[in-house]
Amino acid sequence: MRRSRFLIGLIVMVFLLSACSSGKSSTSSESTVTKTSETSSEPVYGGTLVRAAIYGDPQNLDPMLRTHGTNTSMVTWNIFEPLIRYDAAKGEFVAANAEKWEVSSDGTVYSFTLKKGVKFHNGREVKAEDFKYTMERVLNPKSASPNAGSLLAIVGSQEFMSGAATEVSGIKVVDDYNLEITISKPDNTFLNNMSLPFTAAVPKEVVEEKGDKFGQEPVGAGPFKFSSWIRDSEIVLEGYEDYHAGKPYLEKVVYKIMGDQTARDNSFASKQLDMMLLGDAQYQRYKSDPTYKNSIVEVPELFTRNLKFNLEKEGPWQDVLVREAINHAIDRETIIKTVLQDKAYSAEGALPASIKGYNENVTSYEYDPEKAKELLKEAGYEDGFTLPILTTSHPAFGLPAVEALSGFLGEVGIKVETEQVDFATLTDRLNNGDYSTAMSSNGGYTHPVEFLARYFHSKNKGASGNTSNYENPEVDVVLDKALQTTDDQEMISLAREAEEIVMKDAPWWFFNYNKAVIVHQPWVKGLEPVPTDIDFQDLTKVWIDESLK
Amino acid sequence: MISYGVKRLVEAIPIWIAITLIVFILMNIIPGDPVAQLMDARSGALDKQVIEQIREQWGLNDPLYAQYFHFLQGLVQGDLGTSYQTRSAVTELLMERIPVTFQITLLGLFVAIIVGITLGIVGALYRGSWIDSMVSSFSIAGVSVPSFFLGLMLMYVFAVQFQLLPASGYAAGELKYLILPSVTLGLAVSGVIARITRSSMIDILKMDYMTTAYSKGISHFKIIIQHGLKNALPPILTIIGVQMGLLLSGAVITETIFGLPGIGRLLIDGILQRDLPTVQGCVVFIATVFLVVNLLTDICCRLIDPRIRVEA
Numbered sequence: 085m086r087r088s089r090f091l092i093g094l095i096v097m098v099f100l101l102s103a104c105s106s107g108k109s110s111t112s113s114e115s116t117v118t119k120t121s122e123t124s125s126e127p128v129y130g131g132t133l134v135r136a137a138i139y140g141d142p143q144n145l146d147p148m149l150r151t152h153g154t155n156t157s158m159v160t161w162n163i164f165e166p167l168i169r170y171d172a173a174k175g176e177f178v179a180a181n182a183e184k185w186e187v188s189s190d191g192t193v194y195s196f197t198l199k200k201g202v203k204f205h206n207g208r209e210v211k212a213e214d215f216k217y218t219m220e221r222v223l224n225p226k227s228a229s230p231n232a233g234s235l236l237a238i239v240g241s242q243e244f245m246s247g248a249a250t251e252v253s254g255i256k257v258v259d260d261y262n263l264e265i266t267i268s269k270p271d272n273t274f275l276n277n278m279s280l281p282f283t284a285a286v287p288k289e290v291v292e293e294k295g296d297k298f299g300q301e302p303v304g305a306g307p308f309k310f311s312s313w314i315r316d317s318e319i320v321l322e323g324y325e326d327y328h329a330g331k332p333y334l335e336k337v338v339y340k341i342m343g344d345q346t347a348r349d350n351s352f353a354s355k356q357l358d359m360m361l362l363g364d365a366q367y368q369r370y371k372s373d374p375t376y377k378n379s380i381v382e383v384p385e386l387f388t389r390n391l392k393f394n395l396e397k398e399g400p401w402q403d404v405l406v407r408e409a410i411n412h413a414i415d416r417e418t419i420i421k422t423v424l425q426d427k428a429y430s431a432e433g434a435l436p437a438s439i440k441g442y443n444e445n446v447t448s449y450e451y452d453p454e455k456a457k458e459l460l461k462e463a464g465y466e467d468g469f470t471l472p473i474l475t476t477s478h479p480a481f482g483l484p485a486v487e488a489l490s491g492f493l494g495e496v497g498i499k500v501e502t503e504q505v506d507f508a509t510l511t512d513r514l515n516n517g518d519y520s521t522a523m524s525s526n527g528g529y530t531h532p533v534e535f536l537a538r539y540f541h542s543k544n545k546g547a548s549g550n551t552s553n554y555e556n557p558e559v560d561v562v563l564d565k566a567l568q569t570t571d572d573q574e575m576i577s578l579a580r581e582a583e584e585i586v587m588k589d590a591p592w593w594f595f596n597y598n599k600a601v602i603v604h605q606p607w608v609k610g611l612e613p614v615p616t617d618i619d620f621q622d623l624t625k626v627w628i629d630e631s632l633k
Numbered sequence: 634m635i636s637y638g639v640k641r642l643v644e645a646i647p648i649w650i651a652i653t654l655i656v657f658i659l660m661n662i663i664p665g666d667p668v669a670q671l672m673d674a675r676s677g678a679l680d681k682q683v684i685e686q687i688r689e690q691w692g693l694n695d696p697l698y699a700q701y702f703h704f705l706q707g708l709v710q711g712d713l714g715t716s717y718q719t720r721s722a723v724t725e726l727l728m729e730r731i732p733v734t735f736q737i738t739l740l741g742l743f744v745a746i747i748v749g750i751t752l753g754i755v756g757a758l759y760r761g762s763w764i765d766s767m768v769s770s771f772s773i774a775g776v777s778v779p780s781f782f783l784g785l786m787l788m789y790v791f792a793v794q795f796q797l798l799p800a801s802g803y804a805a806g807e808l809k810y811l812i813l814p815s816v817t818l819g820l821a822v823s824g825v826i827a828r829i830t831r832s833s834m835i836d837i838l839k840m841d842y843m844t845t846a847y848s849k850g851i852s853h854f855k856i857i858i859q860h861g862l863k864n865a866l867p868p869i870l871t872i873i874g875v876q877m878g879l880l881l882s883g884a885v886i887t888e889t890i891f892g893l894p895g896i897g898r899l900l901i902d903g904i905l906q907r908d909l910p911t912v913q914g915c916v917v918f919i920a921t922v923f924l925v926v927n928l929l930t931d932i933c934c935r936l937i938d939p940r941i942r943v944e945a
Contacts, residue, residue, distance in 0.1 A: 140902065141894075143718045151672050228690040230671040233680025245686070296720060315729055316894035316902070317803040340802060342892050346785050351800040353793045508665030508907050515669060547669070547681060 131628030132336040133608065136348050136360035137619075141316045141341050146299030147281035148222050148229045152528070157281055158619040159319055159339060164284035164304035165328075167196050167215065167263075170276070170530055172616045175440045177279060181210060181305065181328075182263075185278075191270030191570045194278070198261040202328040204287045205309045212263040214285035216255045220244065221291070222282055223252060231282040237267040237274055270568040272575060273534040307332045307624045316341055333610075333627035352603070358628075359604035359611065361619065364479050367427040370603045378606075383613035384429045384437040385600040386535075387527035389481035390592035391473065391489070396553040397520050401471075405463035407590035410471075411449035413456035414492040420596055423488045424480055428596035434536065434586050436597040438615030441532045441576035447587040449594070456496045468497025474522040475502060476510050481525050481595065489593075515547035522551075525598070530616055532579040533566040540586050554591040607632035638928060645924045649917065653708070656916045657701050660909045667717045667907040668693070691717065704913060713917065714910035718902075723914035726899060731918070733803060734895035737814045737887065738880045744819025745826055745880075746873065752823070753830020753869075754857060760835060768827060775824020780883050784817040784890040801892035814891040818883050822876045829872045833865035840864070867934045874930030878923055 139155035147164055150156040167182040177185075182196040202210045222229045223241050235241055239254030254266040267274055277283055290303045302310050307329070308321035319339040323332040340357060342348050349366065351357040362370060362380075370376045391410075393401040400406045420428045429437055433446035460466060471493065476482040483504055490500035505513070513519045526549075529535040538549035541563050545553050559582050566578035587594075600618035604611055610626040668687050688694050692703065707714055713723035756768035791813060792800035803810050837843065838861060846856045885897030896915055903911035 143716075144720055146720075149720055225686050225690065228687045230668075230683065230687065232686070233683040236680070236682070299720060314803060314894055315726075316898050317892055340892065342801060344801075344890055344892070347788065347801045347890055347892060350785070350788045350793045351802075354796050354800050356792075356800055356802075505664075506905065508670055508905060509663070511669050512664040512666050515666070518664075547684070 125629065127333050127610065127627040128629070129331070129333050129627075130335050131333075131630060132338060133334050133623070133626060133628065134338045134340060134356065134358045136351070136357050137319075137339040137341045138343060138345075138348065138361050139619075140343055142319070144299035145302040145310065145313070145319075146286075147284060147302075148218075148227060148231060148286075149299055150282075151230045152280050152282070154617050154619050158617075158621075159321070160281040160284075160302070160304075161306070161620060162308040162321055162337065162623055163302050163306045163310055164281050164286070165202065165210070165306045166280060166284040167198075167278045168275070170279045170616065172438075172530065172614045172620075173612065175530075177275060180279075181215075181285065182278075185275075187275070187570065189570070191272065191568060192267050194265045194267070194275065195258075196263045196265070196278075198263065199328060200261060202305055203326050204285075204290075204305045205303045205324060206287060206290060207326075208287060208289075210285050210305050211260045212257045213260075214287065215263050215283070216252075216257050217288050218285050219255055219283060220252055221286070229282070231280075234277050234280075234282070237269075237271055239266045239268050270570065272567060272569065273531045273537075276529075276531055276534065308334075308337060311336070327624070329624065332624040334623060337623055352605075355605065357605075358608050359602055362427070362601040362603055364423075364425045364427045366603075367425050367601055370601075375606075376603050379604050379608075380601060381604070381611050381613050381618070382599055382601040383615050383618055385527070385598040385617060386436045386438055386529060386615055387525050387598045388431055388434060388436050388592075389428070389485075389523075389525045389595040389598065390431070391521055391523050391595065392514075392552045392592050393521050394517055394519050394551075394553060395555070395591060396517055399520055400463070400465055400469045401521060403463045404589060405459045406465060407593075408449070409456040409459035409463070409465075409496065410493065410498070411590050411593050412452045412459065413496045413498070414489045414593060415451040416595055417451065419485055419488045423484050424596065427599045427601060428480065429599055431594040431596050434540070434583050434592070434594060435532055435579075436527055436535075436615075438597075439530070439532050439535065441579050443580045443583065446580070446583055449590070453492070453496055460496060460498075465497070468499065470499045470501050472501045472503065472520040474510065474513060474519040475504055476507055476523070477504060478507075478523075478525075480598065481523050485595070486523060514551040517546060517551070517553060523595075524551075528617065532583075533563060533575060536579060536582050536586065537563045537567060540582070540591070552591040554586075554589065556585060556589060559585050559589075638932065641928050641931075642924070648924070649920055650705070652916060652920050653704070653913055654701065656913055657697075657704065657909070660904075660907065660912060661697060663907075665907040667691075667909065670906045670908075671717065704910075708917070713914040716903075716911045717908045718906050718911070723910050726911065727896065727914055727918055730894060730896045730899050733893055734881070734884050734888070734897060736811055737818060737893060737895065738877070738884055740811055740815035741818030741822065741880050741883070741887075742873070742877070744816055745822035745876065748819065749823035749826025750830050750862070750869065752827040754834055754862065756827065756831040757834035757838060758857070765831075768831065772824040772828045772831075775820055775822070775827070778821070780817055780821045781886050781890055783820060784813070784887055787813050787817055788890070801890070803891075803893050810891075810893075814887045814893060817890075818880055818887050821883055822879055825872060825876060825879075826869065830865065830869050833868045834861060837861050837865045863937070866937050870930055870933050870937070874926050877926045881919060881922065 137155060142156040142159050144150055145160055147160045165181045167180060168177045169180040171178045181198060181202050183199040185194060185196045187194055198212055204210060219235055221227055222231050223235055223244055225245055238252055240249055240252045243249035244252045256264040258264055284304060287303055291298050294301060307324055307327045309324045311320040311322045313319045318341060321337045323335050325331050345363050348360050352360055370380060393407055417430050420426060420430060432444060432448040435442055473486050475486045486502050493500055514522055526539055538544055540550060540554050540559055542555040542560050544550040562578050562582040566575050569575050602611060602618055607629045609629055611621055614620050668684050692700060716723055716726060752768045752771060756765045759765050788800050791798045798813055799810055843860060846860050884895055885901060888895040888897040896918060899911060900915040903915060
């Protein structure tokens, strides 16, 4: 009896505590990279990092077979070593398997010089031929690789894919340590592909020996070796002694695959997790927790959450005045503070705040309901209209936000009609143009032109990324120029020019940039605010201070 | 008995086919392209040429009847196809997951039987007393409390507060990882078993042969177990068989909460990613389990109570 009373009391307490812990407001609205995780002493070798993988099982660790998504890349980037890596803090590419690289003056030939002595986990040295094999493996139609589209810019890739050629002529092995890649036309976003896991070298002999099993027991040349994998439960990697840039501090990294936030909270509270990504509901609680408030790393991630208008579907949103009105009608700051618990940054422009060339002075839309009413009147919708919104249940850019914004739109006479679907359905309907307006999140690109071209260039209309079906020849011309220039400054100024036009056309309601937040135990050191995706931590810099355990 | 079992299994073939056909139709009706799910959902950038190539490679451009026939062909040969997401054979994925689901389902069943039958007998013996009321309250709570809530509460108490057991995860079947999920599953089912046991035992306790047994001076415990429970078993066994379904469906939620790599999670992931071969594989497996459990329940009832005449 006494025990049951205790349990009942405990249940009531949990309810009360959870009720009390939500809804605290915060004053932090900084739009810069924040880091409250301090490294105070010298790094030491050893220890295991147990981290939560919240986006589910990576399904297959063969980087060829998975696109560059968080759940896969957060693991594969540690197993495989690409030619170059992207340093998100500096906003530039740095040497990895290649010690140097050059781009020809016309922007079509990329020459890589490989570092000598880089070894696969099976002990064999990585050679230029391994990169050629890897990329041809991606382009081979039998592989059914979803990444093949990213390499179609290489000369000879189409012939190879169609079976008209036995090799890709644009990938040339000059010698063991020199590789030359020729693309059909200048494209300064191409280099980024050379930093992603799917172009990182794989050892041919292991791939052929393991066949379909390669993705379950991968071998690369990255800082960590694959150790074990219990599907949907955990993946274990071990520090690679012979990693070319030096042995990592961590002896082991364990990825606990945990989709449930409450289960993660419980595991973190019981010290079974060393670090985890925070959701909106947990953010303020950890931020004000005396134990963890100094063990939080946060960053504006390269994602822009938005309400996109389908510009190929008949409706009031075809009129730019209506789209402007909607942008003025919604108080996104208030929604961010209340619904998102301040775990986001207000979106000023299309490009996220951490991206190279971010323009804080771009034309943006202030909350001004009176102006919204005027614009609606000018557009002939003084009496308002019904706005169908397709959404998911996502806490940060789904139903809760839609419910909040519908109140603001109601004030200017626009009635919102919500349709909630799952992510697979949302993707399908966006790709097929089967929607009027939809809430989504776009980004993950480190290159401003790649970001803008993907979502606003008419060549990418529909399933290729521009699901708003936005078309402006002026934007196309500027973006094409921006893609082909070899001058970094010119590229940035052209990207800003394109963004300015896009902002004035308002094909989206620009909502927020994700504030990605990691909370970690005090003994975890060396975590960084990585804007590309906070889950893409450089684990070679992370170490465990056992004295704090 | 053997011929009866074989006959029942043969009769189940149309049910199997109907189930797979329904799942196949449903998965093709709902929006969501499996190839699009391969792409990074957040950047949502697809290359039309590559998509077309993958669809061709996987036979997704074939007419639907041809795709279904191809699946049936594979099924006959014991080949459930290849998962779109993992690129592994579905049979291989199932073999990896079956032990996990069986472990927590059987442990959950064990918990449910021990708790349910014990409480049911106690409720029947103390019929109308406060003890009986407690048993009835427990039964209602067992049925009513959602397993995700119960699971999280158990996790909070035993993993966070007392730190006796791991909050989640699975380490190759170590028992400590299975205790909380099994108790979560078992308690949900034990309420129903307790109710049926109680009512069945109440009927048996009124029987003349029970009075006769008492008059012979046999010990109270022996009478309850040997004469009472044995005769009360058929309806209890039937409900346990039916509850296997609840255990399997409960395993889906429990596996998700406790991070267990079982069939339930595989099925949920498969549905969300429109991975038809995986979903079909899971459904065939679950349907088979249901069928075999029902068959075993009927056979057990027949063995325990010879009066039951199953028409062969």
